Amino acid sequence: EAQVTQNPRYLITVTGKKLTVTCSQNMNHEYMSWYRQDPGLGLRQIYYSMNVEVTDKGDVPEGYKVSRKEKRNFPLILESPSPNQTSLYFCASSLGTGGYTFGSGTRLTVV
Amino acid sequence: GEDVEQSLFLSVREGDSSVINCTYTDSSSTYLYWYKQEPGAGLQLLTYIFSNMDMKQDQRLTVLLNKKDKHLSLRIADTQTGDSAIYFCAEIARGSTLGRLYFGRGTQLTVWP
Numbered sequence: 001e002a003q004v005t006q007n008p009r010y011l012i013t014v015t016g017k018k019l020t021v022t023c024s025q026n027m028n029h030e031y032m033s034w035y036r037q038d039p040g041l042g043l044r045q046i047y048y049s050m051n052v053e054v055t056d057k058g059d060v061p062e063g064y065k066v067s068r069k070e071k072r073n074f075p076l077i078l079e080s081p082s083p084n085q086t087s088l089y090f091c092a093s094s095l096g097t098g099g100y101t102f103g104s105g106t107r108l109t110v111v
Numbered sequence: 112g113e114d115v116e117q118s119l120f121l122s123v124r125e126g127d128s129s130v131i132n133c134t135y136t137d138s139s140s141t142y143l144y145w146y147k148q149e150p151g152a153g154l155q156l157l158t159y160i161f162s163n164m165d166m167k168q169d170q171r172l173t174v175l176l177n178k179k180d181k182h183l184s185l186r187i188a189d190t191q192t193g194d195s196a197i198y199f200c201a202e203i204a205r206g207s208t209l210g211r212l213y214f215g216r217g218t219q220l221t222v223w224p
Contacts, residue, residue, distance in 0.1 A: 031209060031210040032210075033210055033212070035214075040216065041216065042199065042214050042215060042216035042217050043154075043199065043214040044214075045211070045212065045213075048208075048210040048211065049210070050208055050209075050210055056208070056210075058211070090153055090154065092154075094209070094210065094212075096209040097142050097159075097161075097203075097209060098156075098159070099142075099144045099146075099156045099159050099201075099212070100154075100156070100212060101156065102146075102153040102154040102155070103153055104152065104153045105152075105153050
């Protein structure tokens with residue numbers, strides 16, 4: 001089944017403890033992206049990648065890192081999480097003009 | 112391409128048509144999308160339209176694009192309770208990479224039985 005898989009689905013962590021949210025797609029898509037969704041703010045793009053080793057900042061990249069060492073994987077790294085990074089995170093992938101396919105989301109709480 | 116506006120709420124009666132509206136400020140947007148998000152779920156791509164089109168129909172869904180007014184709409188015919196969800200309009204602006212997709216804040220559609 002064609003899909004974007006992100007893990008974990010739920011995560012509670014403490015301020016400052018490094019964490020990684022994994023994302024994998026099995027559709028051979030070139031483009032991958034991370035969004036965060038917050039009430040009243042809609043979806044805001046954190047980072048996106050056009051292909052292996054090619055990444056760029058979105059609208060809210062501060063406090064996040066990404067890497068694209070393989071085409072299928074695009075992990076999101078929070079080196080030192082803070083409470084304002086509590087949010088619902090979505091990974092997505094795309095071939096290009098046809099729009100993104102989204103994962104099921106990761107609900108992150110930073111206390 | 113950063114300012115995509117949508118009204119926040121829409122309520123309709125089951126069986127009626129729903130029209131969800133979106134305005135965008137980048138008149139040179141090339142691709143426009145509609146996504147649906149059900150409670151507790153990710154976003155599902157419903158349909159999309161390229162800027163060289165005025166209308167696209169797909170079963171109960173009709174997308175209308177008015178480039179002059181920078182207005183996009185999604186019409187759902189014979190709305191059902193299962194259509195209750197948040198609907199997002201999104202755009203890729205001309206000059207942006209295809210990975211740069213901007214979203215509106217979403218319209219919460221509530222369908223009354």
